Amino acid sequence: AQSVTQLGSHVSVSEGALVLLRCNYSSSVPPYLFWYVQYPNQGLQLLLKYTTGATLVKGINGFEAEFKKSETSFHLTKPSAHMSDAAEYFCAVSSSQAGTALIFGKGTTLSVSS
Amino acid sequence: EPEVTQTPSHQVTQMGQEVILRCVPISNHLYFYWYRQILGQKVEFLVSFYNNEISEKSEIFDDQFSVERPDGSNFTLKIRSTKLEDSAMYFCASRVGGQLMNTEAFFGQGTRLTVV
Numbered sequence: 001a002q003s004v005t006q007l008g009s010h011v012s013v014s015e016g017a018l019v020l021l022r023c024n025y026s027s028s029v030p031p032y033l034f035w036y037v038q039y040p041n042q043g044l045q046l047l048l049k050y051t052t053g054a055t056l057v058k059g060i061n062g063f064e065a066e067f068k069k070s071e072t073s074f075h076l077t078k079p080s081a082h083m084s085d086a087a088e089y090f091c092a093v094s095s096s097q098a099g100t101a102l103i104f105g106k107g108t109t110l111s112v113s114s
Numbered sequence: 115e116p117e118v119t120q121t122p123s124h125q126v127t128q129m130g131q132e133v134i135l136r137c138v139p140i141s142n143h144l145y146f147y148w149y150r151q152i153l154g155q156k157v158e159f160l161v162s163f164y165n166n167e168i169s170e171k172s173e174i175f176d177d178q179f180s181v182e183r184p185d186g187s188n189f190t191l192k193i194r195s196t197k198l199e200d201s202a203m204y205f206c207a208s209r210v211g212g213q214l215m216n217t218e219a220f221f222g223q224g225t226r227l228t229v230v
Contacts, residue, residue, distance in 0.1 A: 005158075036221070043118065044157075044205065044221035090157060101147070101170055102219065104157035 002027045002093050006105035009080040014113055019063075021108045023091030026072065033074040034092040034102065035065055044090065050074065061085070086112045118139045120206050120222035127196055127229055135191045135225045137206030144211040146189045147219065148181065150174070150202040157205065163189065196229045203227075 007022040025031055030086075035047040048059025055067040065076045074091060088109050092102040127133045130150045137144050161171040163181055168190040180192045189208075193200055203226050207219040 035161075041223065043223045044207075046218045049218065092157075101159040101172070102149075102157075103159065103164060106154075108158045 002031065002095070002103045004091050004093050004103055004105035006089075006091050006108050008108055009106065010109045010111065012058065012111040012113065013081045015083055016080050019076070019081045019085065021076040021089050021091075021110065023065075023074045023076065023105060024072050025074060025091070025093045027095060031097045032094045033065075033067060034094070035059065035063070035074075035076050036073055036090045036092060036104075038088045038090065038107075040087075047076070047089070081110075081112045083112050083114065084112055116220075118206055118208055118220050118222035120204075120225050122225060124225065124226045125228070127227070129198060129229055130195050133193050133196055135193075135204050135206075135227065135228065136138040137191070137208075137222055138187055139187045139206070139208030140220055141187070141190055142210065143208035143220075145180075145209045145219075146183070147207040148191045149205040149207065149221075151205070151224075152199075160191070169228075193227075196227075198229050201227055201229045 003026045005024045033050045036044040037047050038044050048057050048065055049061050050067045058064045059111050061079045065074050067074050088107050090107045091105040094102050121136045146163040149157050151157045159172050161175045161181055162169045178194050182190050203224045203225045206222040209219045
């Protein structure tokens, strides 16, 4: 079985500060890992994904995440937060062996203050 | 830009009533999904649909739920007799096909279902 834990339901940062959203996963098979973002009144949008290969993946809007197998983590970072980054962020796991369903974490709400 | 559309955005229904949530996936996509998120909880997978049949479903997707692609464009989720605990945001998603690593799932804006 696969699962995702997102540490911290709410994260608040100042504009220009580092953003770090934590995600740990559990998977008995090699995982595929995703970060989705949801802006108010919109659907889920893919930020980035890790499947195989390079463990540091870059996504849209300056976000990146690093797959660390030894730590079973896939934390999302952005060097400098912007007001427009305020949204809800979801980490998700899947694998080709487990079928195509995504297993999501609870989500982390990011607030950015000026 | 093509998008997945869901209607209605918010539906209120009485307990025990049937409800149908509607989705129009992106036109050339082959895989369709329903997920739900109960307030304050995780986004949960319900069911996936491919080639006019269910390809995968979760434990949540019991006999009260059904999906259909009635006309080649719409993809619906029916809940036969709603319960209070069915209150949630329901997301529809679709993707082109192939292995997940090659194609992303596109999500709709969601339908908020409130059962009273």
